Amino acid sequence: MTFLVLACALPQYGNWWPFFLVAFYLLVPFPLVISKRYGDSSGGTNPCREMAVFITSIMVISAFGLPVILARAPLAAPVIAWGAAWLSITANVIIFLTIMGFFMAFDNDDVDYSMW
Template sequence: MLGEATKVTFAMKGLIALAFAGSIGMTFVVLACALQQYNNWWPFFVIVFYLLSPIPMVIARRYRDEMQASSVCHELAIFITTGIIISAFGLPMVLARAPRSQPVIEWGACGLVLAGNIVVFITILGFFIAFDSEDVDYSIWA
């Protein structure tokens, strides 16, 4: 019985740490949009990439073949997820450079969005690593 309590405590601490890290990353993105010298809400569109990035891996996990360590579906999901993550890093850079005479966002806002991207994507990766095991007993959260 003590082992179950320890497992629940460890899972709760991990979930709290992931929630804290995610809120820090989102704070960077909101600061990039809301600070007075930037005052431009275009960088907030990276939220779309945060929402899209876990979807291919969730779908691939649903159709994973237990016999093979790697499958075509899993590899395709990794490829699509990589494209989504690269797009999330590319969007603020493009917004900071184009058009050259009057960029859409400032480079400081771009830096804050990139810092937020790093934190949020590491948080998403941490969630998949922490809660990827098949032996998770979902009744411990009820």
């Protein structure tokens, strides 16, 4: 989040448009959490889980594309500077790797809760 706030708050960049990426950070985990809750846990392929991974990947790619689009359009006067775009992309990498690490660490179903 520090890189994202820097992309918005540094004087040479000076606008808060990159902060809209927070919406992606909040929405990305939901398809996987919902599919885990309502998907069947049988072996083989799970269409609900595959659709959730597809929707999540669309959101992640969109989050990487938004700073690039804001830095390029319109050509005469871009919405954000390229420095802010690179700081936003760096924030994306760090936050999405953190979300992925969280899901990898806490995704095991073989936890026995009855021992508590």
